[in-house]
Amino acid sequence: MIRLTTNIIVGLTFFLALVWLLRKAYSYYSRLPLPPGPLKLPLIGHLLQIPSSREHEVYRLWGEQYGSCSGIIHVETPGVSLLVINNAKAASDLLEKRSRIYSDRPPAPMAVDLMGWNWNFGLLPYSDAWRSRRRVFLQSFNAQAAKLFRPHETKSAHLLLTRLRESPENFLVHLRYHAVRTIMSVAYGIEVKGENDPWVALVEAAVKPVIDAIVPGAFLV
Incomplete structure:
Protein backbone atom coordinates (compact mmCIF):
# COMPACT_ATOMS: atom_id res chain seq x y z
CA MET A 1 0.00 0.00 0.00
CA ILE A 2 2.82 2.41 0.93
CA ARG A 3 4.67 1.60 -2.30
CA LEU A 4 1.49 2.17 -4.33
CA THR A 5 0.87 5.51 -2.61
CA THR A 6 4.46 6.59 -3.26
CA ASN A 7 4.15 5.69 -6.94
CA ILE A 8 0.95 7.71 -7.21
CA ILE A 9 2.57 10.76 -5.60
CA VAL A 10 5.64 10.51 -7.84
CA GLY A 11 3.50 10.09 -10.93
CA LEU A 12 1.25 13.00 -10.03
CA THR A 13 4.25 15.22 -9.32
CA PHE A 14 5.80 14.33 -12.67
CA PHE A 15 2.51 14.99 -14.47
CA LEU A 16 2.06 18.41 -12.86
CA ALA A 17 5.65 19.35 -13.66
CA LEU A 18 5.12 18.31 -17.28
CA VAL A 19 1.93 20.36 -17.53
CA TRP A 20 3.72 23.38 -16.11
CA LEU A 21 6.60 23.03 -18.58
CA LEU A 22 4.21 22.69 -21.50
CA ARG A 23 2.30 25.77 -20.39
CA LYS A 24 5.51 27.74 -20.09
CA ALA A 25 6.62 26.64 -23.55
CA TYR A 26 3.23 27.44 -25.07
CA SER A 27 3.14 30.83 -23.39
CA TYR A 28 6.63 31.67 -24.60
CA TYR A 29 6.06 30.81 -28.24
CA SER A 30 2.41 31.76 -28.71
CA ARG A 31 2.05 35.28 -27.36
CA LEU A 32 3.77 38.61 -27.08
CA PRO A 33 5.54 39.55 -23.85
CA LEU A 34 3.14 40.52 -21.08
CA PRO A 35 3.50 43.57 -18.82
CA PRO A 36 5.53 43.11 -15.63
CA GLY A 37 4.04 42.07 -12.32
CA PRO A 38 4.85 40.47 -8.97
CA LEU A 39 6.96 37.32 -8.94
CA LYS A 40 4.63 34.37 -9.51
CA LEU A 41 4.81 30.79 -8.29
CA PRO A 42 4.91 27.71 -10.55
CA LEU A 43 1.50 26.27 -11.46
CA ILE A 44 -0.57 28.62 -9.31
CA GLY A 45 0.86 31.94 -10.51
CA HIS A 46 -0.29 34.83 -8.29
CA LEU A 47 -3.13 32.86 -6.67
CA LEU A 48 -1.82 33.43 -3.14
CA GLN A 49 -1.08 37.12 -3.80
CA ILE A 50 -4.36 38.25 -5.36
CA PRO A 51 -6.02 40.60 -2.83
CA SER A 52 -9.48 39.74 -1.53
CA SER A 53 -10.13 43.16 0.00
CA ARG A 54 -9.06 46.76 -0.75
CA GLU A 55 -7.99 45.53 -4.16
CA HIS A 56 -7.60 49.05 -5.56
CA GLU A 57 -4.90 49.88 -3.02
CA VAL A 58 -2.90 46.71 -3.70
CA TYR A 59 -3.13 47.08 -7.49
CA ARG A 60 -2.17 50.76 -7.30
CA LEU A 61 0.89 49.84 -5.22
CA TRP A 62 1.83 47.10 -7.69
CA GLY A 63 1.35 49.53 -10.56
CA GLU A 64 3.82 51.94 -8.97
CA GLN A 65 6.25 49.15 -8.14
CA TYR A 66 6.16 47.11 -11.35
CA GLY A 67 4.26 49.08 -13.99
CA SER A 68 6.80 51.80 -14.75
CA CYS A 69 5.19 54.91 -16.26
CA SER A 70 2.28 53.01 -17.85
CA GLY A 71 0.94 51.63 -14.56
CA ILE A 72 -0.13 48.44 -16.37
CA ILE A 73 0.68 45.16 -14.63
CA HIS A 74 -0.04 41.50 -15.31
CA VAL A 75 -1.31 38.96 -12.78
CA GLU A 76 -2.18 35.34 -13.41
CA THR A 77 -4.07 32.56 -11.66
CA PRO A 78 -4.75 29.04 -12.99
CA GLY A 79 -6.70 29.54 -16.20
CA VAL A 80 -7.00 33.32 -15.85
CA SER A 81 -4.66 36.01 -17.16
CA LEU A 82 -5.40 39.61 -16.14
CA LEU A 83 -4.05 43.03 -17.05
CA VAL A 84 -4.60 45.70 -14.41
CA ILE A 85 -4.62 49.33 -15.61
CA ASN A 86 -3.63 51.96 -13.04
CA ASN A 87 -3.23 54.88 -15.43
CA ALA A 88 -6.08 57.10 -16.68
CA LYS A 89 -4.43 57.79 -20.04
CA ALA A 90 -3.71 54.11 -20.65
CA ALA A 91 -7.31 53.26 -19.72
CA SER A 92 -8.62 55.86 -22.19
CA ASP A 93 -6.29 54.71 -24.97
CA LEU A 94 -7.19 51.04 -24.57
CA LEU A 95 -10.82 51.03 -23.42
CA GLU A 96 -12.16 54.05 -25.32
CA LYS A 97 -10.05 54.66 -28.41
CA ARG A 98 -9.61 50.92 -29.05
CA SER A 99 -12.92 49.75 -27.66
CA ARG A 100 -13.57 47.50 -30.67
CA ILE A 101 -10.59 45.39 -29.62
CA TYR A 102 -10.88 45.52 -25.85
CA SER A 103 -14.67 45.73 -25.25
CA ASP A 104 -14.88 42.54 -23.26
CA ARG A 105 -14.96 41.27 -19.70
CA PRO A 106 -13.06 38.49 -17.98
CA PRO A 107 -15.07 35.29 -17.52
CA ALA A 108 -16.92 34.94 -14.22
CA PRO A 109 -18.04 31.29 -14.21
CA MET A 110 -18.86 31.20 -10.49
CA ALA A 111 -21.23 34.18 -10.66
CA VAL A 112 -22.59 33.69 -14.19
CA ASP A 113 -22.78 29.92 -14.65
CA LEU A 114 -23.15 28.58 -11.11
CA MET A 115 -24.93 31.39 -9.24
CA GLY A 116 -27.38 32.26 -12.02
CA TRP A 117 -26.32 35.84 -12.74
CA ASN A 118 -26.26 35.21 -16.49
CA TRP A 119 -29.08 37.73 -16.88
CA ASN A 120 -26.77 40.58 -15.79
CA PHE A 121 -25.10 41.89 -18.94
CA PRO A 151 -36.01 64.39 -9.20
CA HIS A 152 -34.91 61.12 -7.55
CA GLU A 153 -31.23 61.91 -8.10
CA THR A 154 -31.56 65.51 -6.91
CA LYS A 155 -33.30 64.47 -3.69
CA SER A 156 -30.69 61.80 -3.00
CA ALA A 157 -27.84 64.23 -3.77
CA HIS A 158 -29.19 66.81 -1.31
CA LEU A 159 -29.52 64.15 1.37
CA LEU A 160 -26.00 62.88 0.68
CA LEU A 161 -24.50 66.37 1.02
CA THR A 162 -26.37 66.92 4.28
CA ARG A 163 -25.06 63.66 5.71
CA LEU A 164 -21.50 64.37 4.56
CA ARG A 165 -21.61 67.77 6.23
CA GLU A 166 -22.93 66.35 9.50
CA SER A 167 -20.55 63.38 9.76
CA PRO A 168 -17.84 63.41 7.05
CA GLU A 169 -15.92 60.62 8.81
CA ASN A 170 -18.73 58.20 7.87
CA PHE A 171 -18.48 58.96 4.16
CA LEU A 172 -18.36 55.29 3.15
CA VAL A 173 -21.64 54.60 4.96
CA HIS A 174 -23.20 57.67 3.37
CA LEU A 175 -22.05 56.77 -0.15
CA ARG A 176 -23.31 53.19 0.19
CA TYR A 177 -26.68 54.37 1.47
CA HIS A 178 -26.89 57.03 -1.27
CA ALA A 179 -26.28 54.43 -4.00
CA VAL A 180 -28.89 52.00 -2.63
CA ARG A 181 -31.43 54.78 -2.04
CA THR A 182 -31.10 56.16 -5.58
CA ILE A 183 -31.28 52.77 -7.29
CA MET A 184 -34.26 51.56 -5.26
CA SER A 185 -36.10 54.83 -5.90
CA VAL A 186 -35.44 54.90 -9.66
CA ALA A 187 -35.87 51.19 -10.40
CA TYR A 188 -38.65 50.19 -7.99
CA GLY A 189 -40.18 53.39 -6.59
CA ILE A 190 -39.20 52.33 -3.07
CA GLU A 191 -38.31 55.06 -0.58
CA VAL A 192 -35.41 53.88 1.59
CA LYS A 193 -35.62 55.56 5.00
CA GLY A 194 -32.11 55.14 6.38
CA GLU A 195 -28.98 53.00 6.39
CA ASN A 196 -30.72 50.57 8.78
CA ASP A 197 -33.65 50.15 6.41
CA PRO A 198 -34.35 46.43 5.67
CA TRP A 199 -34.02 47.17 1.94
CA VAL A 200 -30.41 48.26 2.43
CA ALA A 201 -29.58 45.03 4.26
CA LEU A 202 -31.36 42.99 1.57
CA VAL A 203 -29.47 44.66 -1.29
CA GLU A 204 -26.11 44.23 0.44
CA ALA A 205 -26.87 40.58 1.25
CA ALA A 206 -27.68 39.96 -2.42
CA VAL A 207 -24.70 41.79 -3.88
CA LYS A 208 -21.90 40.69 -1.55
CA PRO A 209 -21.78 37.03 -2.72
CA VAL A 210 -21.54 38.22 -6.32
CA ILE A 211 -18.70 40.61 -5.52
CA ASP A 212 -16.88 37.78 -3.73
CA ALA A 213 -17.52 35.44 -6.67
CA ILE A 214 -15.93 37.68 -9.31
CA VAL A 215 -12.66 38.18 -7.41
CA PRO A 216 -9.97 36.45 -9.51
CA GLY A 217 -8.76 33.25 -7.87
CA ALA A 218 -11.46 33.23 -5.19
CA PHE A 219 -12.84 29.89 -6.45
CA LEU A 220 -11.42 26.93 -8.34
CA VAL A 221 -13.73 27.46 -11.33
Whole structure:
Protein backbone atom coordinates (compact mmCIF):
# COMPACT_ATOMS: atom_id res chain seq x y z
CA MET A 1 0.00 0.00 0.00
CA ILE A 2 2.82 2.41 0.93
CA ARG A 3 4.67 1.60 -2.30
CA LEU A 4 1.49 2.17 -4.33
CA THR A 5 0.87 5.51 -2.61
CA THR A 6 4.46 6.59 -3.26
CA ASN A 7 4.15 5.69 -6.94
CA ILE A 8 0.95 7.71 -7.21
CA ILE A 9 2.57 10.76 -5.60
CA VAL A 10 5.64 10.51 -7.84
CA GLY A 11 3.50 10.09 -10.93
CA LEU A 12 1.25 13.00 -10.03
CA THR A 13 4.25 15.22 -9.32
CA PHE A 14 5.80 14.33 -12.67
CA PHE A 15 2.51 14.99 -14.47
CA LEU A 16 2.06 18.41 -12.86
CA ALA A 17 5.65 19.35 -13.66
CA LEU A 18 5.12 18.31 -17.28
CA VAL A 19 1.93 20.36 -17.53
CA TRP A 20 3.72 23.38 -16.11
CA LEU A 21 6.60 23.03 -18.58
CA LEU A 22 4.21 22.69 -21.50
CA ARG A 23 2.30 25.77 -20.39
CA LYS A 24 5.51 27.74 -20.09
CA ALA A 25 6.62 26.64 -23.55
CA TYR A 26 3.23 27.44 -25.07
CA SER A 27 3.14 30.83 -23.39
CA TYR A 28 6.63 31.67 -24.60
CA TYR A 29 6.06 30.81 -28.24
CA SER A 30 2.41 31.76 -28.71
CA ARG A 31 2.05 35.28 -27.36
CA LEU A 32 3.77 38.61 -27.08
CA PRO A 33 5.54 39.55 -23.85
CA LEU A 34 3.14 40.52 -21.08
CA PRO A 35 3.50 43.57 -18.82
CA PRO A 36 5.53 43.11 -15.63
CA GLY A 37 4.04 42.07 -12.32
CA PRO A 38 4.85 40.47 -8.97
CA LEU A 39 6.96 37.32 -8.94
CA LYS A 40 4.63 34.37 -9.51
CA LEU A 41 4.81 30.79 -8.29
CA PRO A 42 4.91 27.71 -10.55
CA LEU A 43 1.50 26.27 -11.46
CA ILE A 44 -0.57 28.62 -9.31
CA GLY A 45 0.86 31.94 -10.51
CA HIS A 46 -0.29 34.83 -8.29
CA LEU A 47 -3.13 32.86 -6.67
CA LEU A 48 -1.82 33.43 -3.14
CA GLN A 49 -1.08 37.12 -3.80
CA ILE A 50 -4.36 38.25 -5.36
CA PRO A 51 -6.02 40.60 -2.83
CA SER A 52 -9.48 39.74 -1.53
CA SER A 53 -10.13 43.16 0.00
CA ARG A 54 -9.06 46.76 -0.75
CA GLU A 55 -7.99 45.53 -4.16
CA HIS A 56 -7.60 49.05 -5.56
CA GLU A 57 -4.90 49.88 -3.02
CA VAL A 58 -2.90 46.71 -3.70
CA TYR A 59 -3.13 47.08 -7.49
CA ARG A 60 -2.17 50.76 -7.30
CA LEU A 61 0.89 49.84 -5.22
CA TRP A 62 1.83 47.10 -7.69
CA GLY A 63 1.35 49.53 -10.56
CA GLU A 64 3.82 51.94 -8.97
CA GLN A 65 6.25 49.15 -8.14
CA TYR A 66 6.16 47.11 -11.35
CA GLY A 67 4.26 49.08 -13.99
CA SER A 68 6.80 51.80 -14.75
CA CYS A 69 5.19 54.91 -16.26
CA SER A 70 2.28 53.01 -17.85
CA GLY A 71 0.94 51.63 -14.56
CA ILE A 72 -0.13 48.44 -16.37
CA ILE A 73 0.68 45.16 -14.63
CA HIS A 74 -0.04 41.50 -15.31
CA VAL A 75 -1.31 38.96 -12.78
CA GLU A 76 -2.18 35.34 -13.41
CA THR A 77 -4.07 32.56 -11.66
CA PRO A 78 -4.75 29.04 -12.99
CA GLY A 79 -6.70 29.54 -16.20
CA VAL A 80 -7.00 33.32 -15.85
CA SER A 81 -4.66 36.01 -17.16
CA LEU A 82 -5.40 39.61 -16.14
CA LEU A 83 -4.05 43.03 -17.05
CA VAL A 84 -4.60 45.70 -14.41
CA ILE A 85 -4.62 49.33 -15.61
CA ASN A 86 -3.63 51.96 -13.04
CA ASN A 87 -3.23 54.88 -15.43
CA ALA A 88 -6.08 57.10 -16.68
CA LYS A 89 -4.43 57.79 -20.04
CA ALA A 90 -3.71 54.11 -20.65
CA ALA A 91 -7.31 53.26 -19.72
CA SER A 92 -8.62 55.86 -22.19
CA ASP A 93 -6.29 54.71 -24.97
CA LEU A 94 -7.19 51.04 -24.57
CA LEU A 95 -10.82 51.03 -23.42
CA GLU A 96 -12.16 54.05 -25.32
CA LYS A 97 -10.05 54.66 -28.41
CA ARG A 98 -9.61 50.92 -29.05
CA SER A 99 -12.92 49.75 -27.66
CA ARG A 100 -13.57 47.50 -30.67
CA ILE A 101 -10.59 45.39 -29.62
CA TYR A 102 -10.88 45.52 -25.85
CA SER A 103 -14.67 45.73 -25.25
CA ASP A 104 -14.88 42.54 -23.26
CA ARG A 105 -14.96 41.27 -19.70
CA PRO A 106 -13.06 38.49 -17.98
CA PRO A 107 -15.07 35.29 -17.52
CA ALA A 108 -16.92 34.94 -14.22
CA PRO A 109 -18.04 31.29 -14.21
CA MET A 110 -18.86 31.20 -10.49
CA ALA A 111 -21.23 34.18 -10.66
CA VAL A 112 -22.59 33.69 -14.19
CA ASP A 113 -22.78 29.92 -14.65
CA LEU A 114 -23.15 28.58 -11.11
CA MET A 115 -24.93 31.39 -9.24
CA GLY A 116 -27.38 32.26 -12.02
CA TRP A 117 -26.32 35.84 -12.74
CA ASN A 118 -26.26 35.21 -16.49
CA TRP A 119 -29.08 37.73 -16.88
CA ASN A 120 -26.77 40.58 -15.79
CA PHE A 121 -25.10 41.89 -18.94
CA GLY A 122 -22.51 43.68 -16.80
CA LEU A 123 -20.93 40.27 -16.15
CA LEU A 124 -21.27 38.83 -19.66
CA PRO A 125 -18.54 38.76 -22.32
CA TYR A 126 -18.94 40.89 -25.45
CA SER A 127 -21.39 38.76 -27.45
CA ASP A 128 -24.88 38.63 -28.99
CA ALA A 129 -26.35 37.94 -25.54
CA TRP A 130 -24.60 41.01 -24.15
CA ARG A 131 -25.75 43.22 -27.02
CA SER A 132 -29.40 42.10 -26.76
CA ARG A 133 -29.53 42.75 -23.01
CA ARG A 134 -27.82 46.10 -23.39
CA ARG A 135 -30.33 47.09 -26.06
CA VAL A 136 -33.24 46.36 -23.71
CA PHE A 137 -31.52 48.24 -20.88
CA LEU A 138 -30.99 51.34 -23.01
CA GLN A 139 -34.67 51.54 -23.85
CA SER A 140 -35.32 52.70 -20.29
CA PHE A 141 -31.94 54.14 -19.32
CA ASN A 142 -30.78 56.16 -22.32
CA ALA A 143 -29.78 59.83 -22.12
CA GLN A 144 -33.29 61.08 -22.88
CA ALA A 145 -35.04 58.73 -20.44
CA ALA A 146 -32.56 59.63 -17.70
CA LYS A 147 -34.17 63.08 -17.44
CA LEU A 148 -37.16 61.40 -15.79
CA PHE A 149 -34.94 60.30 -12.91
CA ARG A 150 -33.55 63.74 -12.07
CA PRO A 151 -36.01 64.39 -9.20
CA HIS A 152 -34.91 61.12 -7.55
CA GLU A 153 -31.23 61.91 -8.10
CA THR A 154 -31.56 65.51 -6.91
CA LYS A 155 -33.30 64.47 -3.69
CA SER A 156 -30.69 61.80 -3.00
CA ALA A 157 -27.84 64.23 -3.77
CA HIS A 158 -29.19 66.81 -1.31
CA LEU A 159 -29.52 64.15 1.37
CA LEU A 160 -26.00 62.88 0.68
CA LEU A 161 -24.50 66.37 1.02
CA THR A 162 -26.37 66.92 4.28
CA ARG A 163 -25.06 63.66 5.71
CA LEU A 164 -21.50 64.37 4.56
CA ARG A 165 -21.61 67.77 6.23
CA GLU A 166 -22.93 66.35 9.50
CA SER A 167 -20.55 63.38 9.76
CA PRO A 168 -17.84 63.41 7.05
CA GLU A 169 -15.92 60.62 8.81
CA ASN A 170 -18.73 58.20 7.87
CA PHE A 171 -18.48 58.96 4.16
CA LEU A 172 -18.36 55.29 3.15
CA VAL A 173 -21.64 54.60 4.96
CA HIS A 174 -23.20 57.67 3.37
CA LEU A 175 -22.05 56.77 -0.15
CA ARG A 176 -23.31 53.19 0.19
CA TYR A 177 -26.68 54.37 1.47
CA HIS A 178 -26.89 57.03 -1.27
CA ALA A 179 -26.28 54.43 -4.00
CA VAL A 180 -28.89 52.00 -2.63
CA ARG A 181 -31.43 54.78 -2.04
CA THR A 182 -31.10 56.16 -5.58
CA ILE A 183 -31.28 52.77 -7.29
CA MET A 184 -34.26 51.56 -5.26
CA SER A 185 -36.10 54.83 -5.90
CA VAL A 186 -35.44 54.90 -9.66
CA ALA A 187 -35.87 51.19 -10.40
CA TYR A 188 -38.65 50.19 -7.99
CA GLY A 189 -40.18 53.39 -6.59
CA ILE A 190 -39.20 52.33 -3.07
CA GLU A 191 -38.31 55.06 -0.58
CA VAL A 192 -35.41 53.88 1.59
CA LYS A 193 -35.62 55.56 5.00
CA GLY A 194 -32.11 55.14 6.38
CA GLU A 195 -28.98 53.00 6.39
CA ASN A 196 -30.72 50.57 8.78
CA ASP A 197 -33.65 50.15 6.41
CA PRO A 198 -34.35 46.43 5.67
CA TRP A 199 -34.02 47.17 1.94
CA VAL A 200 -30.41 48.26 2.43
CA ALA A 201 -29.58 45.03 4.26
CA LEU A 202 -31.36 42.99 1.57
CA VAL A 203 -29.47 44.66 -1.29
CA GLU A 204 -26.11 44.23 0.44
CA ALA A 205 -26.87 40.58 1.25
CA ALA A 206 -27.68 39.96 -2.42
CA VAL A 207 -24.70 41.79 -3.88
CA LYS A 208 -21.90 40.69 -1.55
CA PRO A 209 -21.78 37.03 -2.72
CA VAL A 210 -21.54 38.22 -6.32
CA ILE A 211 -18.70 40.61 -5.52
CA ASP A 212 -16.88 37.78 -3.73
CA ALA A 213 -17.52 35.44 -6.67
CA ILE A 214 -15.93 37.68 -9.31
CA VAL A 215 -12.66 38.18 -7.41
CA PRO A 216 -9.97 36.45 -9.51
CA GLY A 217 -8.76 33.25 -7.87
CA ALA A 218 -11.46 33.23 -5.19
CA PHE A 219 -12.84 29.89 -6.45
CA LEU A 220 -11.42 26.93 -8.34
CA VAL A 221 -13.73 27.46 -11.33
